[in-house]
Amino acid sequence: MTTEPVLSVTGLWANYGATPILQGVDMGIAKGEIVGLIGRNGVGKTTTLRCLIGLLRANRGGIRILGKDMTGQPSDAFARLGVGYIPQGRDVFPRMTVAENLAVGELIGGPGGRKLEDLVYQYFPRLAERRTQLAGTMSGGEQQQLAIGRALIGNPALMLLDEPSEGIQPSIVQMICDALKSIRKELGTTILFVEQNLDTILAISERCYVMEKGRIMAEIPPGQVTSETVRGHLSI
Ligand SMILES: Nc1ncnc2c1ncn2[C@@H]1O[C@H](COP(=O)(O)OP(=O)(O)O)[C@@H](O)[C@H]1O
Ligand SMILES: [Mg+2]
Numbered sequence: 285m286t287t288e289p290v291l292s293v294t295g296l297w298a299n300y301g302a303t304p305i306l307q308g309v310d311m312g313i314a315k316g317e318i319v320g321l322i323g324r325n326g327v328g329k330t331t332t333l334r335c336l337i338g339l340l341r342a343n344r345g346g347i348r349i350l351g352k353d354m355t356g357q358p359s360d361a362f363a364r365l366g367v368g369y370i371p372q373g374r375d376v377f378p379r380m381t382v383a384e385n386l387a388v389g390e391l392i393g394g395p396g397g398r399k400l401e402d403l404v405y406q407y408f409p410r411l412a413e414r415r416t417q418l419a420g421t422m423s424g425g426e427q428q429q430l431a432i433g434r435a436l437i438g439n440p441a442l443m444l445l446d447e448p449s450e451g452i453q454p455s456i457v458q459m460i461c462d463a464l465k466s467i468r469k470e471l472g473t474t475i476l477f478v479e480q481n482l483d484t485i486l487a488i489s490e491r492c493y494v495m496e497k498g499r500i501m502a503e504i505p506p507g508q509v510t511s512e513t514v515r516g517h518l519s520i
Contacts, residue, residue: 288348288350289312289313289314289315289348290314290315290350290441290442291313291349291442291474291476292312293309293312293332293336293346294345294346295308295309295344296308296310296342296344296345297342297345298335298340298341300331305331305498306328306332306342307498308345308499309345309499313474313476315472316468316472316473317474317490318464318465318474318477318490319475319476319477319489319490319492319493320478320489320492320509321333321476321477321478321479321493322493322494322517322518323494323495323496324480324496325480327495327497327498328495328498329446329495330446332478332495333369333371333444333476335347336349336444336476337359337362337363337369338354338359338360338361338362339359342355349365349366349367349442350366350441350442363438365441366441367443368436368438368440368442368443369435369444369446370428370431370432370444370446371431371446372446372447372450372478374424374430376419376420376431377419378418379419381415381416381418381419382411382414382415382417382419382430385419386401386404386411386430388434389433389434389437390438400436400437400439401437403471407433407463407466408430408432410426411426411430414426423456424451425453428452428456432445432448432460432463432464436467436473441473441474442475443475444476445464445477445478446477446478447478447479447480447481448460448464448477448484449479449481454483457481457483457487458487461484461487464477465488475488480518482514482515482520486510486511486514490506490509491504491505491509492504492514494518504517
């Protein structure tokens with residue numbers, strides 16, 4: 285039996301060019317947790333996720349995922365290990381249909397992918413109705429469901445979501461939050477999500493890391509993720 289966390293980040297530093305952006309990020313997430321990474325614009329939340337899927341190489345510090353040292357690995361190695369990434373702005377393929385977008389997710393996820401197609405349509409029935417529709421013609425909320433479905437179909441152990449509520453109407457955000465909670469409960473998926481929207485943070489996070497200037501400056505522990513604590517940390 286291992287008690288090692290699904291994700292363990294220690295002293296991570298990363299630059300864009302010569303500018304240091306991440307300046308010693310530390311965090312740990314246990315299996316099945318839903319954790320929020322919150323903070324104001326430009327503090328390094330997206331940069332952190334980019335490091336955790338291998339799109340940006342850290343220049344100091346370590347990343348361990350599912351007991352493996354992933355420091356310096358390319359993004360396909362993260363995907364093969366079971367990390368699913370839903371980028372900020374969603375990034376679905378606009379000229380491909382819903383079904384074709386999901387097929388791309390299957391390729392990324394490897395041979396385990398196919399069996400989860402039905403599950404994706406169960407969690408997001410709207411996608412089933414729109415199987416043959418071009419993704420670029422769908423609403424922001426539908427595209428977000430598709431982006432999550434495309435990651436989910438590869439059966440990830442860890443899902444990283446970057447501002448899933450951005451530009452989406454509140455009722456759809458609530459539905460997506462409920463789906464994420466069911467996914468965690470039924471599939472055991474561990475979830476780390478970046479968010480600035482208070483309602484979304486309150487709706488799904490059990491615990492939050494608060495980022496400021498490229499570092500985790502505070503943690504909101506389980507049971508204390510409330511409107512007051514989150515507002516206090518985000519100064520909103
Ligand atoms: N591709 C890039 N090249 C150079 N600087 C960048 C790039 N992406 C982001 N930055 C800068 O890095 C900092 C952190 O950005 P980001 O991680 O996107 O913040 P957040 O997601 O918290 O809003 C910001 O100052 C931003 O301007
Ligand atoms: Mg961002």
